Amino acid sequence: xxxxxxxxxxxxxxxxxxxxxxxxxxxxxxxxxxxxxxxxxxxxxxxxxxxxxxxxxxxxxxxxxxxxxxxxxxxxxxxxxxxxxxxxxxxxxxxxxxxxxxxxxxxxxxxxxxxxxxxxxxxxxxxxxxxxxxxxxxxxxxxxxxxxxxxxxxxxxxxxxxx
Amino acid sequence: xxxxxxxxxxxxxxxxxxxxxxxxxxxxxxxxxxxxxxxxxxxxxxxxxxxxxxxxxxxxxxxxxxxxxxxxxxxxxxxxxxxxxxxxxxxxxxxxxxxxxxxxxxxxxxxxxxxxxxxxxxxxxxxxxxxxxxxxxxxxxxxxxxxxxxxxxxxxxxxxxxx
Numbered sequence: 454x455x456x457x458x459x460x461x462x463x464x465x466x467x468x469x470x471x472x473x474x475x476x477x478x479x480x481x482x483x484x485x486x487x488x489x490x491x492x493x494x495x496x497x498x499x500x501x502x503x504x505x506x507x508x509x510x511x512x513x514x515x516x517x518x519x520x521x522x523x524x525x526x527x528x529x530x531x532x533x534x535x536x537x538x539x540x541x542x543x544x545x546x547x548x549x550x551x552x553x554x555x556x557x558x559x560x561x562x563x564x565x566x567x568x569x570x571x572x573x574x575x576x577x578x579x580x581x582x583x584x585x586x587x588x589x590x591x592x593x594x595x596x597x598x599x600x601x602x603x604x605x606x607x608x609x610x611x612x613x614x615x616x
Numbered sequence: 617x618x619x620x621x622x623x624x625x626x627x628x629x630x631x632x633x634x635x636x637x638x639x640x641x642x643x644x645x646x647x648x649x650x651x652x653x654x655x656x657x658x659x660x661x662x663x664x665x666x667x668x669x670x671x672x673x674x675x676x677x678x679x680x681x682x683x684x685x686x687x688x689x690x691x692x693x694x695x696x697x698x699x700x701x702x703x704x705x706x707x708x709x710x711x712x713x714x715x716x717x718x719x720x721x722x723x724x725x726x727x728x729x730x731x732x733x734x735x736x737x738x739x740x741x742x743x744x745x746x747x748x749x750x751x752x753x754x755x756x757x758x759x760x761x762x763x764x765x766x767x768x769x770x771x772x773x774x775x776x777x778x779x
Binding site: 552 | 680681682699700701702711712713715717720721722723725745747748
């Protein structure tokens with residue numbers, strides 16, 4: 454069992470560099486190419502993004518201008534998420550929009566950076582830019598952090614099976 | 617011939633209330649219900665939005681959460697535009713996102729307000745909110761204002777045929 458799988462309660466570091474941004478940093482116990490694959494291959498994304506819930510990937514066009522759309526089926530209901538890719542630079546950088554069906558046309562610009570953290574580990578930095586401070590605060594108060602830790606714990610488990 | 621059709625060179629008033637917004641104000645020589653229809657019925661939109669160019673309306677789901685997508689066919693090429701509705705409040709207010717295929721995932725939040733300006737006229741106030749000042753400046757430098765005046769002149773002509 455690797456350090457990552459043992460450390461199931463590892464938390465992401467969430468900060469707010471400006472009043473319209475959220476920055477999330479987390480180290481994963483796998484090399485960058487593997488983490489990139491987990492973020493960009495639908496078959497792998499479906500295994501962790503939904504935190505254990507069934508995730509239907511309706512659309513995933515991994516190129517500049519391409520669209521993506523995920524539908525998560527949980528006990529609480531069905532939730533759709535979608536967006537479009539602005540930049541796809543493997544294995545380092547993914548820039549995309551993010552929108553939840555429950556708040557349509559509230560669009561977040563998400564920049565995901567993958568850095569080599571040494572010793573076969575990868576640092577993932579996810580920076581979200583909102584149109585307004587109010588939308589940013591709404592996201593912080595939505596239970597995002599708990600959901601994120603669940604997703605990332607599922608990603609830890611997936612990465613452990615890929616090594 | 618009405619005052620609106622004679623005044624073919626009428627210009628919109630463009631201001632920049634903040635470093636991430638563009639505000640456009642223009643009075644039209646038609647009552648609010650007619651202007652609302654011209655902004656929200658695909659058959660009417662297709663007659664003015666494209667400034668005389670062929671406009672294919674691929675999607676137009678006029679409700680909260682609905683998507684829209686227009687493709688303009690001009691001598692310079694084919695340009696796609698799309699977004700999603702946040703708020704649809706006839707005949708007063710339409711809030712939607714706006715994105716041009718040429719700059720994917722650069723999303724503008726657009727609020728269109730229709731006010732009764734008296735004497736059968738309507739004031740349209742269009743406020744665009746960008747994620748960054750740089751994106752706002754890019755839009756200002758794109759020739760937007762000339763294109764807008766062409767669109768609104770075409771809208772004047774359409775409204776004159778509706779009375």
